[in-house]
Amino acid sequence: MKQNRRTILQPPSPPLAPAGLPRTRPAAGPPPSHRPLITGSFLDIQHVNNWDAQHWIDECREWQDENWEAIVADMRAMGLDTVILTNCALWGRPLYPANRRTVGLQWPLPCPDPVGAIIRACEKHGLGIYLGLGAFGRYSLNANPDLSPEHDTWLASMAHDLREKYGRYRALRGFYLSAEAHAAKGGGLFEPADCARTAQFVKAIRERVPGAKLMMSPAHLGRPRPGQRDALRRQLEQLNVDIVAYQDHAGFEKLYPELDFNEAAEGYRLIKPLHEQAGQELWVNCEVFEYTAKRPDGRRICTPCSFARLQRQLRAAAPVADKLIIYQYQGLMNKRSKQVNIGAPGTDALHDAYLRFRAKTLAS
Numbered sequence: 001m002k003q004n005r006r007t008i009l010q011p012p013s014p015p016l017a018p019a020g021l022p023r024t025r026p027a028a029g030p031p032p033s034h035r036p037l038i039t040g041s042f043l044d045i046q047h048v049n050n051w052d053a054q055h056w057i058d059e060c061r062e063w064q065d066e067n068w069e070a071i072v073a074d075m076r077a078m079g080l081d082t083v084i085l086t087n088c089a090l091w092g093r094p095l096y097p098a099n100r101r102t103v104g105l106q107w108p109l110p111c112p113d114p115v116g117a118i119i120r121a122c123e124k125h126g127l128g129i130y131l132g133l134g135a136f137g138r139y140s141l142n143a144n145p146d147l148s149p150e151h152d153t154w155l156a157s158m159a160h161d162l163r164e165k166y167g168r169y170r171a172l173r174g175f176y177l178s179a180e181a182h183a184a185k186g187g188g189l190f191e192p193a194d195c196a197r198t199a200q201f202v203k204a205i206r207e208r209v210p211g212a213k214l215m216m217s218p219a220h221l222g223r224p225r226p227g228q229r230d231a232l233r234r235q236l237e238q239l240n241v242d243i244v245a246y247q248d249h250a251g252f253e254k255l256y257p258e259l260d261f262n263e264a265a266e267g268y269r270l271i272k273p274l275h276e277q278a279g280q281e282l283w284v285n286c287e288v289f290e291y292t293a294k295r296p297d298g299r300r301i302c303t304p305c306s307f308a309r310l311q312r313q314l315r316a317a318a319p320v321a322d323k324l325i326i327y328q329y330q331g332l333m334n335k336r337s338k339q340v341n342i343g344a345p346g347t348d349a350l351h352d353a354y355l356r357f358r359a360k361t362l363a364s
Contacts, residue, residue, distance in 0.1 A: 035361055036314035038286070038354070040082030040325035041075060045095045045114045046107070048087065048135050051299035055344035056331030062110055065117040070339035072121035075329055078351075079358055082128050082325065084215070084245075087135040087178045088115055088162060092154070096165070102157040115166070122171035129171050130215055131162050133205065134178030152201040156208040163209050174213030175205070177241070187222030187267075190235050194218075199238045206240070215243035217285045220264040224271060232271060236278040243281045245325055250313050251287035251305065261286075265316040272320050284317035286310065288326050288333055288350065304332045304346035307353035 046061060047053035060067075072083065088095055093107040096115035111117060115131065122129045133155045136147065148154075159175050166172055179201070181194035202214060216239070224232055236244070246268065249259035268282060275282045288310055289302040317324060326333075331342045333350040 034318050036311070036318040036324070037079060037358055037361060038314070038324050038326050039080055040084060040283075040323060041080055041329040042084045042086050042285075042325070042327045043071070043075075043118065043330050044086040044328070045109075045118075046087075046090050048090060048138055051295060052302050053331065054295070054301045055303070055347075056342035059342045060330070063114070064111050065120075067339050068111070068114060068117040069121040069124070070337065071330060071334060072118065072127060073125050074335045074337075074340060076125040076127055078329070078335075078355065080127065080329070082130070082173075082323070083118065083122055084130045084176050084217075084325065085115065085118060085132045086176070086328075087132040087139075088158060089135060092136055094158070096162075098158070099161045103154070103161050115162075119166050119169050119171055123169050127171060128173040130174050130176040130213075131166070131172065132176045132178045133158055133162075136179070139178055139180050140182065147197075152204040155201050156204040159205050159212065160208040163212065174215060174242070175209070177202070177214060177216040180247075181216065181218040181239075183219045183221045188224035188228040189221065189232055190218065190239075195235050195238060199240060202240050213243070214241045215245060215283075216241050217245040217247055217283075220246040220249060220259075220261075221267055221271070222260075223263050223267040229271070229274060233274045233277065236274055236280060241280065243283055244275060245283035245285045245323075247285045247327070248287060248313055248317060250309060251289040251291050251302070251327075254290065254292050261313055262316050265320070268317065268320045281322040282320065283323040283325055284321040286313045286317060286324060286326050288328065302332060303344045304350045306346075307350055307357070310350070310354065311357060 044053070047057050050057050075083065089104070090107050093105060094103050095107050095109065096113050097106050098104060119129055136151055136154070162175070177198065179198065181198050182191045183189070184191045198216065205214065221232070246264065248261040248264050250261045252259050253261065268284065272282055288305050290305050291300050291302060293301050293303045295301060314324060331344065331347070333347060333354060334340055334343060335351055336343050336348060
């Protein structure tokens, strides 16, 4: 059965219902404040591409519970109330002590349960968390041509296993679909194959964890044309998720100028009523990285963007977004410390500039 909910995440919130028991539909929350402030961020234990995450992946591989708690506490201090754990598995192997029969053998890390450590930190510091279902391989659906017939069952089993292990925590708000859907050529709609594929595994997940809140973060669609809106409405209903957090693609603007986050923001305004009709929240995922720097082998790496650009992104998206999140605090705009020993050149500058902007915005 299609389950649509229209809720703004606002602690405290009940923990996910036990498997088999749908959660009571909560009342609608207050409208967004439209302040251009970040309230959520992605966080990864291990990124699927070691080149993208070059400035944090190696250090985070060695992190223990206290390191994960430190970064979550820092995120809360910066005004964030939501963590989206990008993936609870790496190339098909779980990053937590999963059910070996249904999910697989845990990827060995010094921290015995990093997923649990992050959830407990969120619980302690008052943040909600969405747990990433995946990653099977790469995040992009169109970069995973070898998805196995077992893929959908595996994702659903992971959702069930995660809820069994961590559903008692009030911080657990739902699940994030790590596989990313893309826009069709010319924009305005999702690629039909990606839409159908996502709807297929969402159905499998909902059968195993009824009542769970599901979010996805697909490519933005640009500015849909009037003739596309009925088709897009049908696609949103087909996807059957509760939150759509569009990537603004600002991180790629120097490589692909056509991925204009200002045009994307105009598109959000046009399609917001369609999301409301589908009972979905519309979040915007503001990218805080540049993707122009290269390693000697030619692979590109994520480095922090300028605050001036981030400010433009936030101001463009804030008037329509139910929530502004970023990719990502970790490694790109975190506060550096002995326990949070990560970051690239520019990380500190972006962190400090945003804190000054936030204080000024809250005071105005």
